Amino acid sequence: MRSNGGCLFAADPHVTGLAQPIFWTPQTDPAAIILQDGHALSGESHLTLDGLRAHAVQDRGAALLRLNLNGERFDVSLTGRVEGDALAAVIPLDEMTPDRLTALGRFWSGATGRAVLPDPRITPQRLQRARQMLRAIDARETGATYRAIAQFLFPQHENDAASWVGSAIRETTIRLARDGMKLVRGGYRALLRRPRRER
Numbered sequence: 243m244r245s246n247g248g249c250l251f252a253a254d255p256h257v258t259g260l261a262q263p264i265f266w267t268p269q270t271d272p273a274a275i276i277l278q279d280g281h282a283l284s285g286e287s288h289l290t291l292d293g294l295r296a297h298a299v300q301d302r303g304a305a306l307l308r309l310n311l312n313g314e315r316f317d318v319s320l321t322g323r324v325e326g327d328a329l330a331a332v333i334p335l336d337e338m339t340p341d342r343l344t345a346l347g348r349f350w351s352g353a354t355g356r357a358v359l360p361d362p363r364i365t366p367q368r369l370q371r372a373r374q375m376l377r378a379i380d381a382r383e384t385g386a387t388y389r390a391i392a393q394f395l396f397p398q399h400e401n402d403a404a405s406w407v408g409s410a411i412r413e414t415t416i417r418l419a420r421d422g423m424k425l426v427r428g429g430y431r432a433l434l435r436r437p438r439r440e441r
Contacts, residue, residue, distance in 0.1 A: 265306050268319050268334070271434045272341035273361070275349050278321045280330025288328045289353055294318065297353075311352030314361075341436055363436050372433065375422030378415065388415045 254262065268274040277291075295301065299315075300308035307318040321332060331349075333342050344362060352358045374395055381391045392401050392415040399411050406412055425433075 263300055263308065265302070265308070265317055265319075266434065270431060271317070272338040273317070273345040273348075273363070273434070275316060275318045275346060276321055276332040276334075277318055277324065277329045278332055279324050280328045290327050291320075291324050291329060294329075294353065309352075311349070312355065312358050314348065314352050314358045316349050316352065338435060344436070363434065365437075368433075368437060371418070372425070375418050375425055378419040379422035379426055382419050388412060388419070391415050391419070 266274055268276050280288075294307060294309060297309045297311055298307050299310050300306075305320055307320070309316045309318060331346055333339060333346065341363070348358050348361070350356075377395060378391050381394065389401055389403075389406055389412070392399070392411050395415065395418070396411050399409075401409060401411050421429075
C-alpha cells in the first residue's frame with residue numbers, strides 16, 4: 243500500500259487502537275486456547291479445525307482464530323501444522339494452569355453446544371472497581387484532591403472536612419488511585435487472571 247510505505251503492520255495503521263482486534267498470547271492470557279494436531283482416543287465425536295473455522299469472526303490463517311461459540315468469544319492459537327481431523331488442547335503447566343483449565347472447560351462447553359459459564363476473571367465487582375480506579379486516576383491527573391474524588395465516586399457518603407482525615411472513604415479513595423496507577427503502569431494484565439489473594 244502506498245499509504246503505509248508498502249510495509250506490513252501487525253495492526254492496521256488506519257484503525258484506532260480502540261477498534262483494533264487484540265490477540266493476547268497464551269503466555270499472557272490464560273484464556274487463550276492452544277490447539278494442535280491430535281488423535282481421537284475414542285470413537286466419539288471430536289472437534290475439527292474446519293468445524294471451528296465455521297464459528298470464526300476473525301481468522302488470522304495458520305496461527306490465530308477468534309471464535310464466537312454460543313455467544314462467547316474465544317481466542318485460539320494454533321501451534322504446529324494442524325493437518326488431521328482431530329485436535330488436542332495444550333495446557334502449559336505453570337502458575338496459570340488452573341485458569342487455563344477453567345478456560346478450556348468454557349471453550350469445550352461452547353464448542354459442543356452447551357451453556358458456557360460466565361468468565362470468572364471479570365466479576366461485576368472487579369469490573370466496577372476497575373472503573374473506579376480509572377476514574378480516580380483520571381481525576382488525579384487533572385489535579386483533583388482525594389476528597390473531591392471521593393465526593394464524585396461516593397456521593398452517598400458524608401466526607402466533610404472535620405471527619406475526612408480519619409474516614410474509611412478517604413482510605414478507599416487513596417487505594418483506588420494507587421491501584422489504578424498500577425493498572426496504568428502495566429498491571430492491567432492482572433485482569434486477565436482470576437483474582438488471587440496476596441500471600
